[in-house]
Amino acid sequence: MAWRRFLRRAKWDRARLEEIESYLQMETDENRAAGMPEREAAAAARRKLGNVLAIREEIYSMNTVPVLESLERDARHGLRLLRRSPLFTTVALLTLAIGIGANTAVFSIVDSVLLRPLRYPKAEEVVAIRQMAPGAAGLADVSDGLRLSPSMYFTYAEHNRTFQALGVWAADTASVTGVTEPEQVRLVEVTDGVLQSLGVPPAAGRWLSAADQVPGGPETVMLSYGYWQRRFGGERAAIGRNIRVDARLRQIVGVMPAGFRFANTDFDLIAPLAFHRDSLILAGFGYQGVGRLRPGATVTQADADLARLLPVWMDSWSNGPGTDPHIYETWRITPAIRSLQKDVVGNVRDVLWAVMGTIGLVMLIACANVTNLLLVRAEARQQELALRAALGAGTSQIVRGLLVESVMLGLMGGVLGVGLALLGLSLFRAIGPANLPRLAEISIHPAALAFTFAVSLLSGLLLGLIPALKYAGSRISTTLRSAGRTASVSRERHRARNMLAVSQVAMALVLLVCAGLMIRTFQALRSVQPGFTRAERIQLMRISIPPSLVPDSERVVRMQNEIVDKLSAIPGVKSVAFATEMPMEGFPSSWDAIQTEDKPTAGNEIPPLRLFQSISPGLFETTGTSLVAGRDFTWTDLYGRRPVAIVSENLARELWGSPAAAVGKRIGTTLARSSLHEVVGVVENVRENGVQEPPPPTVYWPSFGVDLYDPAHVDAARTVTFAIRTGQAGREGLLGQVNRAVWSVNASLPLASVRTMQEVYDLSLERTSFTLLMLGIASAMAMLLGIIGIYGVISYAVSQRRREIGIRVALGAAPAELKRMFVRYGLALAGTGVVIGLGAAAVLTRLMKSLLFGVTPLDPLTYAAVPLVLAAAALLASYLPARRAALVDPVEALKAE
């Protein structure tokens, strides 16, 4: 009611004015008719009516909302003031917009990645089943703990009391032939319970069912939405059709909706895992577990539930005759279930919160800068404020005026900031780190907008608070009396500005230290010898030869050998080789224990797990891994099925003391009837899991030879990564030649994961480089703002003290002396800020310990270098305005008053 009137009153006032006008005319008409002269008639009419303005005011004020009224007045006043000083407004708005924009963008990322639930129905019930196994040496290196074995899956799925559904899955690749040209696709294999756990219904067709995972049953497959669109044009008729996956015909039964992912894994096809239940053993820890908790069940209860089932599992299965199933007790397996959300986000959490904190600090520094500007303005407006106070404006009115002005700045900055954030985020989505989980989901949600609004409002209030408190209560008489006189500057007047500059420097120092630590981390990581050289000259690609295409193992290795030969014939190629996996590629690798002929293991202990690689001759030459002792494999070793092996240097030292001593020793798997392989060579350590992880002890087996687990048969590694050392690595021209070479051997072999070793290496450093980039940008902004802060304080001081400087010059002060005076002032500010900042950094950098590598949070070099850099910048920032002090002409300075 009141609002409606409030909004209409201007219109009403105009109508009323018209009405009064018509009254005057009528009254004048009457008076004239009564015989009054023209001029007197009008005057009498006005007398009769009374004070028109008073009438209008009375009606106008009937329709007021008092708070709104004064707010509106203040806002209008504020806007007028802001318009009148466009330079100040532009600088303040830009600073705020950048600060708020950066905060909005980072908060949106945090919100989208960390805070929003995953896109599954009732996502809070979905958990990743992880297990720790502190007693399983070798596995401790693998950060995601012990995966599940198929037998574990059966035990857990059949006997648990806390899950609605539970299943295991594994990501793999497969080749699809027969649709168009042969194609390598991303395949996820699932057991019953996985799709039920995730709970997303299919977009078309049906889920894989329990019946699909019976060995020998119907061969079925589901498609991802993207693959369905890409290969079948999104036609419903695709369901029921057969496609050839790894040379086996599978019937398409359903399509998952767009945007559906397995945790953080994209896929093209989903195929059922069909375990032969009767031949399962305890081991085979290669599967990721996922489950959906019963409503009300907690993670702790589920942990206890599965822990209870571990003895059941050991009692129900075995690793074969003559083995002790309870040997796994020494592994100390403990379930460590966590919400799938946490699992997906993983260690990005630390990075994002660190970035969020950083950006928050930048915002504070930006606010300090704008506050400084506002203080200068408030100082310049002291006369006006004092005059207003003298004319009867209350303190609260003046405070409100100042606050309204700064809040308006904050809100306008916020609007601009959202625009900047939108730009920034689209840029981020385009160039953002590919391994950031949920990258595609990042956008500005209402929560982020609310956050921005709060930040804008808060920063607006914060900005205005100091000037308001400082000047609202200023004594009228003293201010008015000293009008225009700036002869002496009270210390008190500068205190707020000094404090702001000091805190800016302190905050900038903290950020610079963080960035410095990240640079040192990056350096440390880069200087780690990864176990290969000139990664940018190594071209990688993955080729899989399924048994359905080439059943005979020896034929497989002959084909692979032929590919190596064809590739080697490409001009510019130095060498070619292959292995089950190249370092840092992140494909599932196999781990197992070995036994040595000279030191047999005791019966009741499980020896530590070693990384197993199957490789071709020439691998070490191709990757640049140096041979420490002995020799490489030869093709003759492979075709002759000679029992040979190569071990990594750390493994050789662990088992025999030195690389040289390892050559000639014989090793085998822990299986009783395992054949023994002679160690023919020792190679340098390779950082299999990325440079920040220690290199795992590794055993290299020939890619073809006697089956490690079944000496009666021969076996060949069928899915391998080829490495080509050539200066042309990564070039389009090379890829064409490579494709032709491979297809000349067999036309149905797709190439997958085509990239250079350098790309693989960079990807493993991506988390660190991303953190470094963000911290680098933030601290550069912080430093710039901090330096501007010091510059502002000093140049303001110079302009305020012109008179004093003039007197000093007149009394014979040397210009150099004056310069020194102001530079000292600036350095004192910077020095105080540095000391405070160092203290704060020492505390705060401990929070980022998990992001550091090869450097402590109190790295002396960083702590020494950053203050020096900052001090140098502060020196420059105070020297520039100080130079102006030296140029002051005493006559002019004194005359100006």
Next chain:
Amino acid sequence: MPRRESPLQSEMLQGTLDMLVLQTLILGPAHGHTIAHAIERGSEEVLQIEHGSLYPALHRLEDRGWIASFWGTSENNRKAKYYRLTPAGRKQLTAQTTRWDQVVRAIGRILKPATE
């Protein structure tokens, strides 16, 4: 409400002016000039009101929905805003007149008790 309730005295006076305006309009629609002169003449020039003070009263009455307005042409061809009584206004007038009579009678009894 445009304004919080005023003290008794001014409320009474305000109420009186409102009542007079409503009473004037019972004869038919009229514009501000007519209303002002009608009140003056009706009271035989006893109630000398500043004609301007009529307008806030008109605004208030219209806001309460007791009168409604429309633009028309005056008897000597001037554009003028006419007011007319609404049914709610008619009811209000009756209520106010009754109350006024009661008050007047009560005051009269107090001032001249002997004559009864």
